[in-house]
Structure formats: structure tokens, C-alpha cells
Amino acid sequence: MSDSKTNKCSHQPCVCVPSAGEKYCSQFCKDAGSEETEIACDCGHAPCAK
Ligand SMILES: [Zn+2]
Numbered sequence: 001m002s003d004s005k006t007n008k009c010s011h012q013p014c015v016c017v018p019s020a021g022e023k024y025c026s027q028f029c030k031d032a033g034s035e036e037t038e039i040a041c042d043c044g045h046a047p048c049a050k
């Protein structure tokens with residue numbers, strides 16, 4: 001069992017994992033993080049790219 005916490009990006013639709021101590025994986029998510037109407041993430045990272 002790992003004791004590492006799940007540290008998903010705080011931007012709801014984003015599935016990326018931010019750097020340690022960060023709430024968001026990118027500036028994009030940091031800007032979008034307060035928007036509750038977002039339905040898709042466009043941060044550009046591979047996990048979110050369609
Ligand atoms: Zn993302």
C-alpha cells in the first residue's frame with residue numbers, strides 16, 4: 001500500500017497530477033480552476049488531450 005496522497009489537479013475536468021505542493025497542473029488550470037462550468041480540460045497535457 002502506498003501512503004502517497006491522491007493529488008489530482010484541482011481543475012475539476014482535469015486528470016493531470018500537479019507538482020508537489022501545487023493545486024493545479026498548469027497555469028491554464030489555475031486560471032480555469034474557479035470556473036465550475038468547465039466541462040473539458042484543455043491544459044495541453046497528454047492525459048487531457050483528445
Ligand atoms: Zn488537464
Ligand SMILES: [Zn+2]
Nearest residue numbers: 009014025029
Ligand atoms: Zn490541470
